[in-house]
Amino acid sequence: MSYSDRDVQDGRALVNRGSVNRLELGDKLLTVTAGGGDGVLDAFCDAIGLSPRSGRDYRLVSRLCTPPLRAKIAATGVQATWSILREGARTGAGGVAVDEGYRTLLVLLEEAAAQGRDQLKLPEYHQALGTAPALGDLMDPHRGDAAKLVEYLGGLQGGAREKIVVSLLEADARLRSSVRKTVNEQHRRERDRERIDCGATPGQWMALARDLVRVGDQATGFIARHQSAGALCEEQLPAARDALTKIELMATWIKLRVDGESESARRERGTARVPVAV
Numbered sequence: 512m513s514y515s516d517r518d519v520q521d522g523r524a525l526v527n528r529g530s531v532n533r534l535e536l537g538d539k540l541l542t543v544t545a546g547g548g549d550g551v552l553d554a555f556c557d558a559i560g561l562s563p564r565s566g567r568d569y570r571l572v573s574r575l576c577t578p579p580l581r582a583k584i585a586a587t588g589v590q591a592t593w594s595i596l597r598e599g600a601r602t603g604a605g606g607v608a609v610d611e612g613y614r615t616l617l618v619l620l621e622e623a624a625a626q627g628r629d630q631l632k633l634p635e636y637h638q639a640l641g642t643a644p645a646l647g648d649l650m651d652p653h654r655g656d657a658a659k660l661v662e663y664l665g666g667l668q669g670g671a672r673e674k675i676v677v678s679l680l681e682a683d684a685r686l687r688s689s690v691r692k693t694v695n696e697q698h699r700r701e702r703d704r705e706r707i708d709c710g711a712t713p714g715q716w717m718a719l720a721r722d723l724v725r726v727g728d729q730a731t732g733f734i735a736r737h738q739s740a741g742a743l744c745e746e747q748l749p750a751a752r753d754a755l756t757k758i759e760l761m762a763t764w765i766k767l768r769v770d771g772e773s774e775s776a777r778r779e780r781g782t783a784r785v786p787v788a789v
Contacts, residue, residue: 523590530593534581537573540566568597575600575608584613587620590630598636609640726761 544552549563556566576584576596584591599610610616616631619639623631743751 526592527590530591530596533569533593534573534576534596536561537569537571540570541573544570571602572596572600575611576613580613583617584620587617587624589620589623589628591616591620592633594633595631595636598633598640598642601642609642615639723765 540552540555543555552566552570553563556563572593576599595616596613599613599616600608603609616636619631619636623629
């Protein structure tokens, strides 16, 4: 499925209209709830079918992004989505907006316009504000969130993606090495899968083949991680014995099937006879 330039234009117009609608709704919330507390805002949001949390976001952005500022942003000719406006209005230390007056945003929009670009990506704005997500936290095996990492990097394009990723990694050599190893490992696994799948019709055998490749990867990774380890301590011995039993069982299971396949092939070769003329 493909889309045309007109589809892109129509889509952007709808996105921009959504931003305008939110700003206008924020203006209404500022007017209606002026001088009132959160209770007034909550009651009004409930009356119009809007969640109070969204109402607070709309009001916050509209307060910061005043009509004169909106005109300046529009004059650049570069698209700044609602997500970008909301990020700039987010309060930082001391309750001050992270981009008071949208000064940083205006600079980025003017630079993008000078480069002939018509769109600013949220990750670029994150980077300029210093609010980019910590890549180490996103990739942490215990606390990381792969979906957020993919979403963040997916918002980048070409040179911008490379520039930001490199800047995120340059301060941490260990993390950079880990990322490189992860990427190389993923590439190798993809090559293994391609070799398994090549020219074959998917079937039940494929799941087993992939599991075998995965087991081999895990064994290789284990050796690489613990190659320099010394003798096992007493607390590690029960786990080692349990693992050894399971590995021996698995190795026997695989060996029986590999040997059985070899024996079957030998029998087929032995029973084949070349007809002899009498």
